[in-house]
Each structure stands twice: as structure tokens, then as C-alpha cells.
Amino acid sequence: YGKAIMIVVGITGGIGSGKSMVSSILKAMGYAVYNADIEARAIANTNQMVVEEIKQLFGNDVYEQGMLNRPRVAELVFADQKLLANLNSIVHPAVAKHFEEWKRLHANAKIVFKEAAILFESGAYKQVDAVIAITAPRELKIERVCKRNGISRNQVTQRMANQLPDKELVTKSDFLIVNDEVTLLVPQVIEIVNKLLQRVN
Incomplete structure (x- = not known):
């Protein structure tokens, strides 16, 4: 009985969906977020x-x-x-x-988060109890990545082709966040965190 229950939640989404924005909100709320892509780079x-x-x-x-x-x-x-x-x-x-x-x-935390671009493809989903998928309209994602990485539209769409389509991501995930710059992000994140806290408590 001594050990507190910890829920591990995966955060995933295609390139340009805004995973880091969601992670930033969670960090601001005081949650620990492990960034698998950054750590993979460091490990290499x-x-x-x-x-x-x-x-x-x-x-x-x-x-x-x-x-x-x-x-x-x-x-x-x-x-x-x-x-x-x-x-x-x-x-x-x-x-x-x-x-x-x-x-x-982070053994004392009730909920920790793991952000990974290829959560399902890499098998990392086996290490999490629930998954949040972040989606955004295709054109908006392309625009974001072109701006952020200074790469061509063609390079972005090639990378997209190597990732799971949003439709599939959504069916495999427990929660959905729409990052279309119309729907507010923070309320969506808070709602999911509250649902997760109900599971822990």
C-alpha cells in the first residue's frame, strides 16, 4: 500500500501539431514532462x-x-x-x-508526462497509461514547420508521410487536443488534467 499510484501520460502528434506548446502549459501547471525526442538526441x-x-x-x-x-x-x-x-x-x-x-x-508525482513524436511507432506507448493526441489542420502544420525549421514545403510533407496520420493517432489515443489557433489550448489541457487527477484520486 505504501507506494503512491503514478499515472504516466504520453503526449504525441505529428510534426507541427504543437506538442511543445502543450508541454509548456503542463510545465507551467507544475507537471514534469520528459521530452523523448530531445533525450534521444542527447543519448546519441x-x-x-x-x-x-x-x-x-x-x-x-x-x-x-x-x-x-x-x-x-x-x-x-x-x-x-x-x-x-x-x-x-x-x-x-x-x-x-x-x-x-x-x-x-519524480516518484512522488501523481502524474508525469512523456512527449514523443513517434510514441506508437517507437513502442514507447507501452510505457504509458494514457495518451493525449494533438492535432491541427494539415496546412497550419506545414506553415508552422516551414517557419520554425526554415525548410521547404516539400521537405515538411515528406516528413509527414513518415508519421502516423492524425485519424489513426486519434483512434489510438485516450484524449484529444485540437491546436488549430481557434480553439483555446489551456482549457483543453486543464480539462484533461482534471480527468487524469480523478483517475489517480
């Missing part, structure tokens, strides 16, 4: 075992001054699904392990 540079395995997969020259050349890796895996699967099989388990360690740091 700092976890020696992961670094060695990535070098074995792509060759030593994908690292420059100890940093993974991400655009180069993206180029290599873009055309080769098997290579991408191999890369994921190195990085995703390491991130999952790191997340478990992170959770221990």
Missing part, C-alpha cells in the same frame, strides 16, 4: 554504448567532434527503411531505459 551523443553501435551501423564519420551529424544520418535512413529500423532498435531501448530512471526522480 553521450551514451558510449549507443555511440559505438551507431558507428558500427553507419561508420565512424557520422560523428564529427563527438557530435552525431544528424542531417547526414537523416539522409542515409530516409531512403532505407531497414537502416532506420536498425537505428531505432539502438536508440529507442536506450531512451526507454533513461525514461525509467527519470521516472524514479
Whole structure:
């Protein structure tokens, strides 16, 4: 009985849907949010075992001054699904392990959140109790990403093609947030948090 129940909630959505905006609101409300994509990047540079395995997969020259050349890796895996699967099989388990360690740091929290672009594709959904999907109109997402990353429309739509379509995300998720710049975000987040708190209490 001693152990308090903790609910782990996944936050996911396609590129440009506004995951980081939702995470920022949750952080402002005092909740801890683990960003799987940022941590994966860090792990690929700092976890020696992961670094060695990535070098074995792509060759030593994908690292420059100890940093993974991400655009180069993206180029290599873009055309080769098997290579991408191999890369994921190195990085995703390491991130999952790191997340478990992170959770221990927040052992007293009733709810913690894990933000991941590919929550379902990476198998990370197995580590969460509920999932929030964030959707936005396609054109708005493209516009956001073009602006934010300074990349072409074509590059954005190519990336979108590699992600689960919104329709599928919504069916697999427990909660939905619409980030269309019309519907207010904060009330949607608060409503979901209240529902989650009811589950814990």
C-alpha cells in the first residue's frame, strides 16, 4: 500500500501539431514532462554504448567532434527503411531505459508526462497509461514547420508521410487536443488534467 499510484501520460502528434506548446502549459501547471525526442538526441551523443553501435551501423564519420551529424544520418535512413529500423532498435531501448530512471526522480508525482513524436511507432506507448493526441489542420502544420525549421514545403510533407496520420493517432489515443489557433489550448489541457487527477484520486 505504501507506494503512491503514478499515472504516466504520453503526449504525441505529428510534426507541427504543437506538442511543445502543450508541454509548456503542463510545465507551467507544475507537471514534469520528459521530452523523448530531445533525450534521444542527447543519448546519441553521450551514451558510449549507443555511440559505438551507431558507428558500427553507419561508420565512424557520422560523428564529427563527438557530435552525431544528424542531417547526414537523416539522409542515409530516409531512403532505407531497414537502416532506420536498425537505428531505432539502438536508440529507442536506450531512451526507454533513461525514461525509467527519470521516472524514479519524480516518484512522488501523481502524474508525469512523456512527449514523443513517434510514441506508437517507437513502442514507447507501452510505457504509458494514457495518451493525449494533438492535432491541427494539415496546412497550419506545414506553415508552422516551414517557419520554425526554415525548410521547404516539400521537405515538411515528406516528413509527414513518415508519421502516423492524425485519424489513426486519434483512434489510438485516450484524449484529444485540437491546436488549430481557434480553439483555446489551456482549457483543453486543464480539462484533461482534471480527468487524469480523478483517475489517480
